[in-house]
Amino acid sequence: MTEVAEERIRVLIVDDFAETRENLRKLLQFESDIVVVGAAGSGHEAIEVASETKPDIVLMDINMEDMDGITATEAILSEVPFTQVIILSVQSEQDYMRRAMMAGARDFMVKPPSSEELIATIRRLSVFARDKRKEFEKPAAADVAELPPGAAGYDSSHRPAGTVLAFYSPKGGVGCTTIATNIALGLDTEETPTVLVDGNLQFGDVSVFLNLQSKYSINDLTARMDDIDPEILEDVLLLHESGLRVLAAPPRPEMADEVNADQIRTIIQFLRRHFAYVVVDTASTMDDTTLAILDTADLLIAICTPDIPSIKDARHLFDLLHILEFPTENVCFVLNKMDRKGGISSEAVGENLKREVEAVIPMDERVVTASINKGIPLILSDRSSPQSRAIMQLMGTIKQRLSEAQEQEQEEEVKERPRMLGR
Numbered sequence: 001m002t003e004v005a006e007e008r009i010r011v012l013i014v015d016d017f018a019e020t021r022e023n024l025r026k027l028l029q030f031e032s033d034i035v036v037v038g039a040a041g042s043g044h045e046a047i048e049v050a051s052e053t054k055p056d057i058v059l060m061d062i063n064m065e066d067m068d069g070i071t072a073t074e075a076i077l078s079e080v081p082f083t084q085v086i087i088l089s090v091q092s093e094q095d096y097m098r099r100a101m102m103a104g105a106r107d108f109m110v111k112p113p114s115s116e117e118l119i120a121t122i123r124r125l126s127v128f129a130r131d132k133r134k135e136f137e138k139p140a141a142a143d144v145a146e147l148p149p150g151a152a153g154y155d156s157s158h159r160p161a162g163t164v165l166a167f168y169s170p171k172g173g174v175g176c177t178t179i180a181t182n183i184a185l186g187l188d189t190e191e192t193p194t195v196l197v198d199g200n201l202q203f204g205d206v207s208v209f210l211n212l213q214s215k216y217s218i219n220d221l222t223a224r225m226d227d228i229d230p231e232i233l234e235d236v237l238l239l240h241e242s243g244l245r246v247l248a249a250p251p252r253p254e255m256a257d258e259v260n261a262d263q264i265r266t267i268i269q270f271l272r273r274h275f276a277y278v279v280v281d282t283a284s285t286m287d288d289t290t291l292a293i294l295d296t297a298d299l300l301i302a303i304c305t306p307d308i309p310s311i312k313d314a315r316h317l318f319d320l321l322h323i324l325e326f327p328t329e330n331v332c333f334v335l336n337k338m339d340r341k342g343g344i345s346s347e348a349v350g351e352n353l354k355r356e357v358e359a360v361i362p363m364d365e366r367v368v369t370a371s372i373n374k375g376i377p378l379i380l381s382d383r384s385s386p387q388s389r390a391i392m393q394l395m396g397t398i399k400q401r402l403s404e405a406q407e408q409e410q411e412e413e414v415k416e417r418p419r420m421l422g423r
């Protein structure tokens, strides 16, 4: 590549209509400082071409058959963090715009853009792309990663989108909060910063389990939905002494109404850009909020206890997930409070529900309740207890499941490529 080409602004065009791609290309062809480095006709192809060509700017269509432009934007930014995405859409609705911005897009234009407007926007954003590209190429970038989210100089752009884990049971009191809290603590390391979200908006007790007191909660984020940034996050997230960040439930049950399903979805999407894991403790009511949480989850950890009412509810849950087309492979089934005296074995539960039980956590009221009452989770206060060990084992299973899913996704992508490129 010549030096001149390198200095030009590198643009990738994404649209499922060949004619639109061609029109956009024509609008840019006489600009000596702009070069179109690629064009893609689908979301998957866009991700692939963006990884290869590392453009400064992506012109992104919103409605594509395989993947919408917002999802493709998120994926491209996790591969090429310095790219500036301009969404081009026939719709100009606020909601699209907000979602696009939350996904990391830098501008939003209604189709067809005028050539002056498009070229001016590309030139304006190319400055950011250049600056970010330089930053990204600096070897010192690794140091930045060590800053906590929200700290001055923290940059989440190096990080691929985090994984959302939702802990859920249709029956209350089975141990969701106990397990979610311990797993979040176990996952939270310097390399994999983790946030624990109390998704039980009415009666959430995550802060009690961690002995945290603060006036800040999720309501402080919903009140500033349009301008959430890492600094606001730093103010609102509680900091546990272990380093784990926590987004607390509203301080009073009646305040739960102030948080709607779209907001919780947007907040989780925002958090996943700043943390490696977003662990959500979910209420047992299957309402819009819970559905929104499950919808964002990469892995649903479904918890059940070995008693008939809980097994019955678990069956209803699996049926419902089937209706909702939630992928079976994204569910990890856990039995808590396992007690031989109850007379129901984990094998019997697995057979009855036709689903493998992937972790069994034994019952011990004394150990578990004592840790909750002290506000010190088991994996910190009683690491050698059978419950802690079972929870650590569950953490291993979760990581394994996630890496298998990732491998499979990559394999599928490789399989799909020839078809997409051959279109």
Ligand SMILES: Nc1ncnc2c1ncn2[C@@H]1O[C@H](COP(=O)(O)OP(=O)(O)OP(=O)(O)O)[C@@H](O)[C@H]1O
Pocket: 169, 171, 172, 173, 174, 175, 176, 177, 178, 179, 200, 283, 284, 336, 337, 338, 361, 362, 363, 364, 365, 366, 368, 369, 372, 387
């Ligand atoms: N393995 C266990 N052995 C004994 N008791 C347990 C175990 N796990 C949880 N518990 C107890 O069960 C009770 C409920 O636990 P937890 O609050 O975690 O459940 P939950 O599903 O989040 O409930 P809720 O529906 O109220 O949100 C607590 O008193 C806790 O001590």
Ligand SMILES: [Mg+2]
Pocket: 176, 177, 178, 200, 205, 281
């Ligand atoms: Mg709970």
